[in-house]
Amino acid sequence: MNRIAIIGAGIAGLALAGELKDRAEVVVFEKSHGFGGRMATRQADPYQFDHGAQFFTAKSEQFNRFLEPYIEQGQVVRWDADFVEIESDRIVSARCWADGPAHYVCTPRMNALAKQMASGIDVRLATRVACIEATAAGWRLYDQAGLSLGDYDWIVSAIPAAQAAALLPADFNASNEIGLKQMLGCYSLMLGFEQKLALDWQAAFVSGADISWISNDSSKPGRPDRYTLLVHSTNRWADTNIDLDDDSVTAYLQQELARVIGLDVSSAEHVALHRWRYANIGRQQGEDFFLDCDQRLGATGDWCIHGRIESAYLSAWRLALRLQREL
Numbered sequence: 001m002n003r004i005a006i007i008g009a010g011i012a013g014l015a016l017a018g019e020l021k022d023r024a025e026v027v028v029f030e031k032s033h034g035f036g037g038r039m040a041t042r043q044a045d046p047y048q049f050d051h052g053a054q055f056f057t058a059k060s061e062q063f064n065r066f067l068e069p070y071i072e073q074g075q076v077v078r079w080d081a082d083f084v085e086i087e088s089d090r091i092v093s094a095r096c097w098a099d100g101p102a103h104y105v106c107t108p109r110m111n112a113l114a115k116q117m118a119s120g121i122d123v124r125l126a127t128r129v130a131c132i133e134a135t136a137a138g139w140r141l142y143d144q145a146g147l148s149l150g151d152y153d154w155i156v157s158a159i160p161a162a163q164a165a166a167l168l169p170a171d172f173n174a175s176n177e178i179g180l181k182q183m184l185g186c187y188s189l190m191l192g193f194e195q196k197l198a199l200d201w202q203a204a205f206v207s208g209a210d211i212s213w214i215s216n217d218s219s220k221p222g223r224p225d226r227y228t229l230l231v232h233s234t235n236r237w238a239d240t241n242i243d244l245d246d247d248s249v250t251a252y253l254q255q256e257l258a259r260v261i262g263l264d265v266s267s268a269e270h271v272a273l274h275r276w277r278y279a280n281i282g283r284q285q286g287e288d289f290f291l292d293c294d295q296r297l298g299a300t301g302d303w304c305i306h307g308r309i310e311s312a313y314l315s316a317w318r319l320a321l322r323l324q325r326e327l
């Protein structure tokens with residue numbers, strides 16, 4: 001049986017592993033202590049925040065089919081939020097998501113789906129792949145301490161494009177193309193309150209400001225009661241200020257939030273910030289995945305298609321179909 005190493009236990013890496021695990025010996029390496037990558041959740045008792053992906057839609061038949069069992073078991077549910085669009089500091093439209101296509105979230109937290117997907121798969125958490133070396137028979141991976149992580153016939157990266165370009169061997173036939181993919185940054189501001197705020201909506205897209213998204217994160221189904229707001233900066237503001245210190249970013253985003261919603265948010269009992277250097281990417285043209293069958297190297301992830309959970313899944317699923325023909 002072929003041995004395949006997959007780097008990254010986000011939705012793409014886990015979806016790929018799930019499709020290949022009966023056809024090959026698959027090992028997934030993940031540098032974090034948990035699954036899910038940018039489908040991320042932070043616990044800050046008594047608060048909880050989904051500080052990466054907020055919700056997802058399912059447009060393709062394949063992704064809907066994949067979600068079916070999780071929906072049946074209640075692990076993926078609709079979030080029927082009261083939704084508004086805000087221009088600068090003015091609500092310009094309002095609707096309830098119950099009246100349209102599903103906006104899904106995982107319960108009881110966003111990273112729960114990845115944990116389910118990982119069951120039955122050999123995932124080595126807290127293991128960063130730092131180096132890949134060619135051997136006479138294939139590839140050998142090393143961690144940060146220079147320790148061998150084993151020998152493999154195939155290696156597939158399921159990590160953000162810039163990190164993949166830096167890690168994958170230069171003779172991968174897609175190296176140049178992957179290196180050109182420009183992912184965008186984002187800051188997540190997490191605020192926890194003892195008292196609810198007087199907002200009569202739960203989710204907002206914002207334009208004409210340096211923040212792009214506000215949600216009452218605790219209003220998602222299955223979340224702890226304590227009231228939380230989750231705010232995303234625009235990609236543009238994050239990229240311009242990506243090296244600014246955390247305190248300055250936090251203070252600025254709090255001030256911008258207060259201006260946009262017209263409420264004082266200084267009563268927040270819990271305040272935290274997360275910097276995403278590679279958060280998102282606009283819609284891409286071209287390949288849905290990269291595969292070099294001569295070198296036995298591949299790359300997948302949302303960045304091949306669009307910075308969305310569904311795109312990450314589809315990139316991996318399509319790569320799995322192609323790779324299965326080689327095994």
Ligand SMILES: Cc1cc2nc3c(=O)[nH]c(=O)nc-3n(C[C@H](O)[C@H](O)[C@H](O)COP(=O)(O)OP(=O)(O)OC[C@H]3O[C@@H](n4cnc5c(N)ncnc54)[C@H](O)[C@@H]3O)c2cc1C
Pocket residue numbers: 007008009010011012013029030031032035036037038039051052053054055056057127128129130158159160163167186188232276278279280300301302303306307308309310312
């Ligand atoms: C702030 C933010 C908001 C978003 N909002 C939405 C949204 O509302 N809706 C939506 O559909 N999508 C949203 N997205 C995008 C969505 O999260 C991604 O499209 C999706 O999660 C990407 O999955 P992935 O598996 O391709 O990559 P990732 O989730 O990035 O997974 C890659 C994994 O690889 C690991 N890794 C990296 N390098 C190494 C290494 N050297 N060795 C081992 N492991 C490594 C990382 O720790 C990570 O777990 C958002 C993303 C962010 C950051």
